[in-house]
Amino acid sequence: MSEKNRLHWVTAVIELLKTLKEAIIPLVVVVVANGIGRERSGNFWLDNLTLLIFGAFIIFTTVAGYIKWKRFVYWFEDGELRIEHGLFVKKKRYIPFERIQSVDYTEGVLHRPFGLVKVKIETAGNSSVLEGSEADLTAVTCEEADRVSAVISEAKRRRRTGAQEVPEGGGEGIGALPDEPEEEAKTLFRMGRKEIFLLATFSGRIGIIFSGIAIFLSQFSDILPYEAIYDEVVAFIRFGVFMVTAAVLALMLIGWVLSVAWTYLGFYGFTVSFDGDDLFISRGLLEKKRVTVPLKRIQAVRVSENPFQKMLGYVSVKVHSAGGNAKEGGAAIGLFPLVRKREVNGMLAELFPGIDTSAELNRIPERSRPFYYRLDFFWVLPLVAAAGYFLFPYGLLALLIIPVIILAGLWQHRSAGWAVTGRQLTVRWREFTLHTVYVFRKRVQSMQERQTIFQKRRNVATVTASFKSGVMPSKAPIRHIDEADADRLMDWYDPGSRMRETGAVGGTPASGGE
Template sequence: MMSEQRNIQRLHPVSIVVNLIKTIKSMIIPLVIILVGRGFEYSLNPTNENYYSTLIFIGVGLLIIISVISLAIIRWRKFVYWFEDGELRVEYGLVITKKRYIPFERIQSLNYKESIFHRPLKLVSVTVETASDQKDAEAELTAVSRQQAEEIEYQMEIAKQQTIENNKEPLTENQIEKTVIYKVSNKELILLASTSSSMGILFSAIAAIATQFNEIIPYEEIYGEMQNLIKFGVLFIVLIVLAVVLVSWFVAIAISYFANYGFQVIEEDNKLFISKGLLEKKRLTVPMNRIQGITIIENPIRQIFGYCRVVLISAGGSGESNEDKTVLLPFVKKSTAIKVLAQLFPQYNLQQNYIKAPRKSLLRYLLKPQYYFAIPIVLCSIYFYPIGLFSCVVIPPVLLLTYWQYKTAAFSINGYQLTMIYRLFSKHTFITEKKRIQSITQKQSFFAERKDIASAVVHVMSGNSGEQAYAKHFDLHEIEEIMAWYKPNH
C-alpha cells in the first residue's frame, strides 16, 4: 500500500523529453515512407487539388504528436520508485499498473549513461541489471540526479555487506582499492577510428537511403551529367570518388572518436567499470564473476601492425541494447593486451602450444565454401554469357580467404582452460574455462567421416543468445580429446 512506501521518488521531468525522442526516432522511417510514397505532393493553397489531403495529413500528424506527448507525460507521472526492505521497488504502467521488486543483493550492475540532455542538468540514466539472462534490463531510470544514482549504489552495497558472514564493519571507500587497468590515448583513438568498419557501414547507409528516393532524385539526369563529365577525363571522376571516400573516412573517424573518447577501464571491488563517450557518456559495470571468457579479435589491417581488440563474454549482457559484446580493450597492441589480460585473469595461460588443423583438411577448407558460389556462377555464366564469366573472379579471393582460415585454425587444452583460434575474416582467439562452458557439440559429415575429420562447436553463456567458438576440420581423435576433456570428473 502507498502508506507503507517510504521516500517515494520520481524521475526528473527531462525523462519526458528523452522518451519523446526515443518515440520520434522509431517513427522517422514510417514518416519518410509516407512522405516519399506521396512524392511530397502537399499544398496549403486552397485552389490546389492536394489542399484537403494536406490538411488531413497535418491534422492527423498533430493528433499523433499530441497523443505521444500526453502519453510521455502520463508515463512520467506514473513511474515511481523507492527503497524498502532491502529492495529497489518500481511502479509503472499506463493502463495497467505494474510493480517490480528487485532485491539489492541480486543487482549485478548499474550502468550509467549521460546524453546531451542529461549533462547540462547533471543527470544520468541508470540501467539496473541482475543475474537473469533476459534481454531487457530489470529497470531503467531514464533521468535521475547523481545523488539519487549514488543512493541506489549505497543501498546495494549495504545489502551485499549484510550477506557477508563475520564481516561486522562494512568496507569504507578508502579500503576499496581502485586500479586503472587501461586508458586509451589520442593516438590509439585516431588509429581505432581509422581502422574501424564505420566507413563501410556509412557507405551502406547512404546507399540504402539513396534507393528510397527514386521519385525525388533525378538519377537519370544525374547519370547523363556523369556521362558528360566522363568526357572531361577519367582523372576528374577519380578525384570525385577520392573526395567522397575521404569525406566518408573523416566522418567515420569522427563518429568512432566521439563514441570511444576517454575510454577507460577501472577495476574496483571485484568489478570492472568501463567508461567512454564525449557527447554521450556511458559507464558499464561488469562483475568479474559474470565473465565467461574473453575473445581477442584481430582484423587483417590491425593484425599487420600488431593491434587487436579484446571483448568480454559476459553473462547477463553488456547493458547496451545496440551492442552484443562488452569491449574491454577497443584498440591496443597485442603485447600490451596480453599483459593487461594476465593482470585481470591470472588463471588464464595466454602463451601456449597449439594443435593446428591437419594437412588432410586443407581440401575441405578450400572446396566447401565454393559450393555456395558454384550454382550462381554457373547460372550467371550461362544466362549472361560472355559478361557472366566475370563472376568467376570471386573464386580466387575466396580460395585465399579459406586458405588463410586453414592456416589460422588451432586449439589448445591446458588444465581447465580451452583456447580456440579461428577466422571468419578477422582472427578470433577465444579463451574460456571448463566450468564456464554450457555445451560442446561434435560435428562430422559423411565425407568428413571417411577421412576421420570432425569439428567441435563450444557454447558459453553470453547475453540473450550465447557465444560460440569453433574448431573446424581437425583429426577425429583430437576432437574426441576435447569431448573427453569436457566430461565431468575428467
C-alpha cells in the same frame, strides 16, 4: 529508504525527444509527401491536415512524457528496488537486490547541463532479445545515482558476508554506506587519440554510413526526381574516367571523415577499470556511458586480429558476458577495442588471474588441408563455368578465383590451433580475421564432436565448444583435428572422465586455474 523518489523534470523532455526520434522519418515523409506541390482547396482544415496531425502528435507526446514523469516513483523497501508508474493502468515492479547484476550510467546531451545521468538496472533474468534493461531511471542527479548504486552494493555485500540488517531506528540501515571502505576501482586501460583514429579506419563504419544515407533517401522515393538525377549522372560520366574517379574518391573521403568523427565521439575517453568484483567501461564525448559488467558473468575472452591490425601491432579484445540483452549489445562487449599486442597478455592476466595466454597450440594435421578449401568449390565452380561460357573470353578471368580460394584455405589451416591447459580451453581459427578464444571448462555450455564420411576416411573430426554469450550461445570451432585428439577433448569435458584429473590433452601439460 522507504521514501518515494521522483525523477528529474527533464525526463518529460527526454521522453518527448525519444518518441520524435523514433517517428521522425514517417512524420517527415507524411508532411512532405502531402504538403509539397498540392493545390489549395480553400478549406483550412483540409489544406493543413498534415500539419494538424503533426501538431496533435507533438501535443500527445508531450502530455504522455509529462504523465510518465509525474507518475513514476521509486523507492527501497525490504531489500528491493520498487518502481511504480502508469496513469490508467498502474504498474509495479519489485526487483530484489540479489538479482541485480549491474548498474550502468549514461550521461546524454540533455543530462549534462543539469548534472544528471540515466541509470539502467540489469538483472540476471533480463535476457530477452526484445527487452531493454530491467529498470530505467531516465534522469536523476549524479548524487542520487551514486546513492542508488551504494544502496545496492551495500545490500549485496551484506548478503555475501552474512551481515544482518539493523532495524529502523536501531543503527545504520540498508541504505547506509559500508562499514569498510570499498576497494577503489583501478584503471587498467585508457584509449588514446591515435588508437581511436586507427579504430575508425579499421571499423568499417564507412559502409554503415553510406547504407544509412541510402535507407534515408529510400524513404523519399516517391518524391525524388530520379529521371533528372539519372540525366545529371550520365552527363557527369561523359566528362571522363578521371572525373568519375575523383568523385568516387571524394565520396570515400567524406565517408571516412564521418566515420572518424563518429568513432571519435563514441570512443572518446574510453577507459577500462575494475575493483575485483566488477568491470567498468566508460566512453563517449557528447553522450557519456559507463557500463558495469560483473566479472563472474564473463564466460570467455576473444582476441581478434585482422591483417591491417597485425601490420601495426594491434589487436582487439572482447569479453562474452552471460545475461544482458541483445538490444543493448550485452553479449560481446568490447573490452579493448584497439590495444597494443605486446600489452594485451599482461592486462588480461591482471584482470583474469587464472587465464593462460601463452599456451603452445596444437596444430591441425597436414592431411586436413583439403577440408579448408574444397567445400567452396561446390558453389564456385558452377559460377566460374557459367562466367566462362556466357562472358567468353573475359569470363575466363573468373578462373583466378580458384587459386585465391586455395590460398585462403591454406592460410586458414596454417593459422588454426587449439590447446588445453588444466581447466582452460584455447581455440584459434581464422576467417579473414584471426580469432583466439580463451574459455574455462566450467563456462563451456556444451561440446559437440562431428565427423562426416569424408573426415572419417582421413581420421579427422570437428569439435565445437559452445559458451553463453548474452541470450545466444557463441561457438569456438576446432575444425578437422585428429580423431584421437577429438575424443580426448570430449573426455576432458566429460565430468566423469579421468582426463579431468590429469588435465592433459594432446600432450599439453596441465596448468593454470579456474
